[in-house]
Amino acid sequence: MSLLLVGVALAAAPLRADPYRHGDRIRIEGSVIDETGEPLPGIEVVLEAFRVGFSLRHFEETIHDRQDWIATTDDAGRFALPWRWDRYFNRLELSARMPEAAGREEPMTTIDLDRALTGESAVTLELVVADLQTAENARAWVRASEDQREVWRQAGPPERIGADDVGGVRETSWWYFQTGRVYRFRNGELAETGTFTPVPPATSQQN
Helix, strand or coil: CHHHHHHHHHHHCCCCCCCCCCCCEEEEEEEEEECCCCECCCCEEEEEEEEEEEECCCCEEEEEEEEEEEEECCCCCEEEEEEECCCCCCEEEEEEECCHHHCCCCCCEEEEHHHHCCCCCEEEEEEEECCHHHHHHHHHHHHCCHHHHHHHHHHCCCCEEEEEEECCEEEEEEEECCCCEEEEEECCEEEEEEECCCCCHHHHHHC
């Protein structure tokens, strides 16, 4: 029985041939785009390295010693992450996420780097955010003023954004249909807050 358990543990965390020598320099670069190909600037690209094992006591996969390396996309959505190969880690992932201050913890998209890193010193990858609303939220956060980001932290991302230029003043409205609130900004500063009867999600999406 003990031999069977050992076999299961080995199957859960298979050995692999390292594509690099320990300490080799690798440059991971590329871009973050939405599904239409438009770039996403100001996005955090996170290389996560961790060690995966298997607990025979709890009969489940375990994760140890997670470490992050972070880069931020430029105006064209490009990023570059230098890294040194470390044989200790047996799982590598690359993800795109909104800045931590935005309050969104889960990544917008993730790539399994174990398959992408095959021995080259420079690797070019494309991270695609498939959900267009998520991509628009990311752009809104990057463009937002401090007043707008404070509203975001309290109320979450707006369900709809309206904007217009009136007499040299940029007027922006952030709509939250489900809670019945609208925040109006002038040149990025909060000017007023309005309330209305909350609108169910299906109705607000049709309008």
